[in-house]
Amino acid sequence: MNGKSGIFVGKRKKVFPQRDMENKVTVGTSHRRKTERKMDSETQEKFSNSRKNTLHGERRKFNNTERNSVRKVKCVKMGEENVTLRKQSGSKQKTELFSKKKVQDKRNLGVSEERPKKKKKRGIRLDRHDTSNKRLDDGVTSIDNNKVKQEDSAKTKTVGLSKNAQFRAICPSPSILSFVEDNLLGRRRDIQLKRAGYNIELSAPLDNIPFSTSSERERIEEPVFRNRLEFFAAAKVSSSFPPADLPEIAFAGRSNVGKSSLLNALTRQWGVVRTSDKPGLTQTINFFTLGSKMCMVDLPGYGFAYAKEEVKEAWEDLVKEYVSTRLGLKRVCLLIDTKWGMKQTDHELVDLMERAQTKYQIILTKTDTVFPIDVARQAMQIEERLKANKSVVQPAVMVSSKSGAGIRSLRTVLSKIARFVKP
Numbered sequence: 001m002n003g004k005s006g007i008f009v010g011k012r013k014k015v016f017p018q019r020d021m022e023n024k025v026t027v028g029t030s031h032r033r034k035t036e037r038k039m040d041s042e043t044q045e046k047f048s049n050s051r052k053n054t055l056h057g058e059r060r061k062f063n064n065t066e067r068n069s070v071r072k073v074k075c076v077k078m079g080e081e082n083v084t085l086r087k088q089s090g091s092k093q094k095t096e097l098f099s100k101k102k103v104q105d106k107r108n109l110g111v112s113e114e115r116p117k118k119k120k121k122r123g124i125r126l127d128r129h130d131t132s133n134k135r136l137d138d139g140v141t142s143i144d145n146n147k148v149k150q151e152d153s154a155k156t157k158t159v160g161l162s163k164n165a166q167f168r169a170i171c172p173s174p175s176i177l178s179f180v181e182d183n184l185l186g187r188r189r190d191i192q193l194k195r196a197g198y199n200i201e202l203s204a205p206l207d208n209i210p211f212s213t214s215s216e217r218e219r220i221e222e223p224v225f226r227n228r229l230e231f232f233a234a235a236k237v238s239s240s241f242p243p244a245d246l247p248e249i250a251f252a253g254r255s256n257v258g259k260s261s262l263l264n265a266l267t268r269q270w271g272v273v274r275t276s277d278k279p280g281l282t283q284t285i286n287f288f289t290l291g292s293k294m295c296m297v298d299l300p301g302y303g304f305a306y307a308k309e310e311v312k313e314a315w316e317d318l319v320k321e322y323v324s325t326r327l328g329l330k331r332v333c334l335l336i337d338t339k340w341g342m343k344q345t346d347h348e349l350v351d352l353m354e355r356a357q358t359k360y361q362i363i364l365t366k367t368d369t370v371f372p373i374d375v376a377r378q379a380m381q382i383e384e385r386l387k388a389n390k391s392v393v394q395p396a397v398m399v400s401s402k403s404g405a406g407i408r409s410l411r412t413v414l415s416k417i418a419r420f421v422k423p
């Protein structure tokens with residue numbers, strides 16, 4: 001700052017007033033700090049109060065631009081009061097001052113005290129249909145602009161949205177929604193399951209009949225799944241595949257998606273197929289017979305990130321070879337974790353099965369980990385994506401091996417395969 005002229009040339013330092021000197025007031029800026037004024041005690045008090053109320057308190061709230069626009073304009077004496085005003089464009093303070101002044105004048109003239117009328121804000125009247133004085137984005141209600149806006153919003157709806165937002169925008173079909181509700185799919189509260197009559201102490205409680213006795217609980221509606229599940233063969237290479245005497249249903253999917261657990265849940269024979277919370281437990285193609293009716297095949301998971309590259313490739317090649325060449329294979333259940341949806345590796349397998357004309361059906365697993373609406377959205381999204389595919393068997397089935405939700409429906413779907421092939 002130029003001390004002599006009082007014009008700021010550089011960046012102003014932030015200095016706060018100090019009032020600790022007898023008969024002396026030191027104020028705000030470095031320039032003013034130098035100018036110490038002597039005042040009588042009354043004036044000093046008024047002065048310091050007015051600065052306290054106006055300058056000091058407000059200055060710190062303003063940013064630089066606002067501060068520049070603020071100008072100290074008047075110090076008006078009203079009776080005993082000293083009011084310091086700062087002029088700001090359209091400020092309230094200014095209106096207050098003038099209305100106060102008016103009342104004061106009226107008092108002096110003996111006019112009865114009335115509340116000052118508020119000044120009406122004058123709005124600018126615009127012709128709705130005259131677009132000449134409006135900007136395009138001013139909310140003009142012309143038809144053309146509306147069209148443009150609609151197109152833009154449609155574009156942003158699809159292009160601008162994140163993957164997550166796009167997912168949330170999916171409206172599932174009524175049939176999917178009712179399936180989710182009827183089967184109590186999705187994350188549910190225990191109290192809700194209890195009220196519906198399910199015994200939550202049992203494993204896969206929703207696979208039982210509500211309010212059923214223990215003998216009823218044992219029954220599986222589809223006779224084929226009442227057969228004993230027995231380990232039959234394991235293969236690490238295609239040459240050791242067993243002969244394809246029985247119709248086969250294979251369970252494929254990424255590591256840890258719940259393939260082995262689903263086999264146990266379908267047959268209610270917990271522990272026959274080994275499961276683990278660590279991905280990559282199943283490393284060979286495991287064949288299980290279900291009586292003499294069907295063969296169920298547990299495939300090693302693909303996309304297991306922590307396995308060695310060559311091991312991973314060997315598993316994936318084995319799975320690919322199995323699904324594209326196996327003769328007795330009637331259906332591949334492609335398991336997708338409901339939480340994560342279809343990944344690149346899943347699409348690769350889908351493409352392969354399309355080329356090999358292998359029938360496959362999408363099974364959404366672990367539905368108990370997400371909200372019911374997200375189960376429906378995931379099913380809807382996958383069905384839409386695979387709509388044009390020829391070998392896919394629709395609809396997608398939603399299950400949870402943990403809660404037992406949807407397991408009965410899957411049994412019904414799969415038992416038809418066995419029945420038709422071997423009546």
Ligand SMILES: Nc1nc2c(ncn2[C@@H]2O[C@H](COP(=O)(O)OP(=O)(O)OP(=O)(O)O)[C@@H](O)[C@H]2O)c(=O)[nH]1
Pocket residue numbers: 253254255256257258259260261262274275276277278279280281282283299300301302365366367368369399400401402403
């Ligand atoms: N919450 C929940 N967890 C499940 C469900 N199904 C399986 N799991 C769990 O997921 C983990 C993996 O299950 P597995 O059946 O071994 O999965 P996998 O697909 O056979 O895995 P790999 O053999 O490694 O390919 C286990 O900890 C299971 O308890 C389910 O429906 N809900």
Ligand SMILES: [Mg+2]
Pocket residue numbers: 259260261274275281282298
């Ligand atoms: Mg497994």
